[in-house]
Amino acid sequence: MRNILVIGAGRSSSSLIKYLLDKSNSEKLYITVADISLENAEERIQDHTNAKALKFDVFNEAQRKAEIEKADIVVSMLPARFHIEVAKDCVEFGKHMVTASYISKEMKSLDEAAKEKGLVFMNEIGVDPGIDHMSAMDVIDRIRDNGAKILLFESFTGGLIAPESDDNLWNYKFTWNPRNVVVAGQGGAAKFIQEGTYKYIPYHKLFRRTEFLTLNGDGKFEAYANRDSLKYRSVYGLDNIPTMYRGTIRKVGFSRAWNTFVQLGMTDDTYTIEDSENMSYRDFTNLFLAYSPSDSVELKLRSYLKIDQDDVMWDKLVELDIFNADKKVGLKNATPAQILQKILSDSWTLKEDDKDMIVMHHKFGYEINGEKRQIESSMVVKGENQIFTAMAKTVGLPVAIATLKILNGEITTPGVQLPISKEVYVPILEELKEYGIQFSEKKVPYLGYNPENVIG
Numbered sequence: 001m002r003n004i005l006v007i008g009a010g011r012s013s014s015s016l017i018k019y020l021l022d023k024s025n026s027e028k029l030y031i032t033v034a035d036i037s038l039e040n041a042e043e044r045i046q047d048h049t050n051a052k053a054l055k056f057d058v059f060n061e062a063q064r065k066a067e068i069e070k071a072d073i074v075v076s077m078l079p080a081r082f083h084i085e086v087a088k089d090c091v092e093f094g095k096h097m098v099t100a101s102y103i104s105k106e107m108k109s110l111d112e113a114a115k116e117k118g119l120v121f122m123n124e125i126g127v128d129p130g131i132d133h134m135s136a137m138d139v140i141d142r143i144r145d146n147g148a149k150i151l152l153f154e155s156f157t158g159g160l161i162a163p164e165s166d167d168n169l170w171n172y173k174f175t176w177n178p179r180n181v182v183v184a185g186q187g188g189a190a191k192f193i194q195e196g197t198y199k200y201i202p203y204h205k206l207f208r209r210t211e212f213l214t215l216n217g218d219g220k221f222e223a224y225a226n227r228d229s230l231k232y233r234s235v236y237g238l239d240n241i242p243t244m245y246r247g248t249i250r251k252v253g254f255s256r257a258w259n260t261f262v263q264l265g266m267t268d269d270t271y272t273i274e275d276s277e278n279m280s281y282r283d284f285t286n287l288f289l290a291y292s293p294s295d296s297v298e299l300k301l302r303s304y305l306k307i308d309q310d311d312v313m314w315d316k317l318v319e320l321d322i323f324n325a326d327k328k329v330g331l332k333n334a335t336p337a338q339i340l341q342k343i344l345s346d347s348w349t350l351k352e353d354d355k356d357m358i359v360m361h362h363k364f365g366y367e368i369n370g371e372k373r374q375i376e377s378s379m380v381v382k383g384e385n386q387i388f389t390a391m392a393k394t395v396g397l398p399v400a401i402a403t404l405k406i407l408n409g410e411i412t413t414p415g416v417q418l419p420i421s422k423e424v425y426v427p428i429l430e431e432l433k434e435y436g437i438q439f440s441e442k443k444v445p446y447l448g449y450n451p452e453n454v455i456g
């Protein structure tokens with residue numbers, strides 16, 4: 001049996017572990033699922049004969065090294081900041097490694113050592129990043145192989161609630177780490193390039209500058225800009241492209257309403273609030289409003305944000321219970337962002353049978369033989385339930401497929417990398433089709449950057 005060590009049994013690991021267990025007999029695999037919570041690990045393996053659950057602390061150096069040394073390949077599904085300890089041990093013991101996270105500077109620094117030992121350190125092989133890279137390069141390489149010049153690349157991804165489970169006014173529930181949703185867009189201006197002009201959107205304006213998208217059969221969406229679209233020009237070999245934009249998809253109206261939290265300061269994660277555990281939700285909301293001995297919290301908020309009482313945006317805020325004087329925050333020394341996350345989790349946590357949905361949409365503009373053309377490529381994947389979500393499926397399956405292909409010697413190019421080479425993306429995209437993860441392409445008239453789609 002060949003030993004695969006999976007570190008981390010969180011919500012995104014369900015489809016990954018199921019894939020490996022389903023393949024374990026035919027591929028002669030033994031899977032160790034290691035997690036700080038033994039219960040989580042046991043739940044993932046379901047007493048499978050080719051697997052074991054292990055209570056695991058990544059900071060227990062002796063345990064970490066012992067388990068990595070026994071493995072043939074290591075999959076880290078830990079929070080991104082913890083990968084580096086695992087990666088260093090993988091270099092020491094000569095083990096391949098796979099993660100779904102962005103390549104950090106610390107991880108990149110191991111590139112030479114990994115190459116010297118012939119190790120594949122595959123990163124960014126989830127959904128976004130991951131499937132976005134692979135599906136984009138599939139089309140970009142085909143366009144370039146035909147001798148065309150690429151003029152435009154726009155890419156959008158969103159983790160949403162499926163229409164059949166959409167039961168709140170925000171048309172949204174948490175399908176991924178809630179903290180990442182609450183602090184999205186912070187840490188610097190969003191930057192991109194449009195028609196050869198560099199553009200920057202500071203955080204306080206990010207959710208006011210959105211782009212409309214219409215996907216045939218799946219409705220109308222909006223997207224706000226990701227933090228740094230420019231770095232992908234060199235990654236994709238598009239250094240001179242005039243238009244490059246990456247964004248996050250939401251249902252229309254989400255960004256305008258979310259902007260109220262940004263303007264109030266509720267998404268700030270840089271300071272803690274005194275006596276936060278004893279505050280009510282109403283007290284928390286009132287923190288960010290001017291003092292008035294007579295006006296209600298509701299009236300002050302509507303006046304400050306200029307929201308009419310009959311505006312659906314007001315209904316969205318009321319729906320979240322932020323004016324409830326009886327519900328307590330219950331978090332000690334919490335930041336505003338942490339408190340907001342707690343409030344949102346009351347309404348936005350997936351129910352047992354809820355289905356989520358991943359939507360991805362790419363636009364490719366190019367010129368060939370003096371003619372400008374455009375291709376649009378879209379993917380929509382729905383989850384099954386609260387455990388086998390579309391998010392877990394689209395993150396976990398590419399990780400699992402890459403892991404097995406590295407183990408089987410089908411992916412061999414060594415070093416710290418992301419999945420942009422044909423050796424990686426061609427076979428993985430092909431196998432993903434077996435699980436209903438595939439793109440539909442259509443040729444459309446060349447539109448270029450269309451300012452009519454932008455609001456704000």
